[in-house]
Amino acid sequence: MGRNVSLEMGELTDTAYYILLSLVDAKHGYLIMQTIEEMTDQRFSIGPASMYTTIKKLLAAELIQLFDDYDPKRKTYIATEKGIELLKKEVKRRREMVLHAEEVFKRRGEQLT
Amino acid sequence: MGRNVSLEMGELTDTAYYILLSLVDAKHGYLIMQTIEEMTDQRFSIGPASMYTTIKKLLAAELIQLFDDYDPKRKTYIATEKGIELLKKEVKRRREMVLHAEEVFKRRGEQLT
DNA sequence: ATATAATATATCGTTTAATGATATATAAGT
């Protein structure tokens, strides 16, 4: 297994991070893409290929599940409890990554704008 | 070119992020690996394969350069001005990623520990 | 009416990233 890669290792790629974050509240696929673009002011965008590939992986890892929906045309997903926990852990990890950089620049007397 | 992937797009993977951050101050390869492990309390570790592959890419993108060194046994690298700028931009991007998550959880009345 | 744009889901094959395995060589400690 990869050193810093797979979901089982408990780490999320940027793509998986944003999809899982979108699914804290139930959404169908297309809405996930829109939500991410809106959330990031168009700075991050995920196309259908990346999204559906990632959704499959997140489902397999039980980080998201199908949401009980009546509309058969749209598949709706939601993060599982396990998914939320991993997401929170990942937020913490990313916060630390920023801190690591801040420490390095601080040591050099430079500030990060 | 990938939507959210390559260095030319101005984004760094976790691996590239930590290597570039290590090279704010000049270091040779082996020391980079150690610095990253120490910095992250063993939570992130990069093996030689990932490191040398990434170093090649960072050199090609002129985000790091060979540091003027007298020791022919050890190749020493340092981040370029361009590399520092990208790193700062990336820190900002990652800070925003954390904020995005905080907003989502705040909206739900949950706090991130 | 009908063409066009937006909504919605999905797969195939390729490219890019990350890594395990492995090789090589030196230096230092036991």
Place this chain on the structure above:
DNA sequence: ACTTATATATCATTAAACGATATATTATAT
């Protein structure tokens, strides 16, 4: 002599991301 640590490097494989493409429905404009 032997082992551990230091130091750099490549090859082949796995994993992640994505472009291209296909398909179908719904809404909107002409």
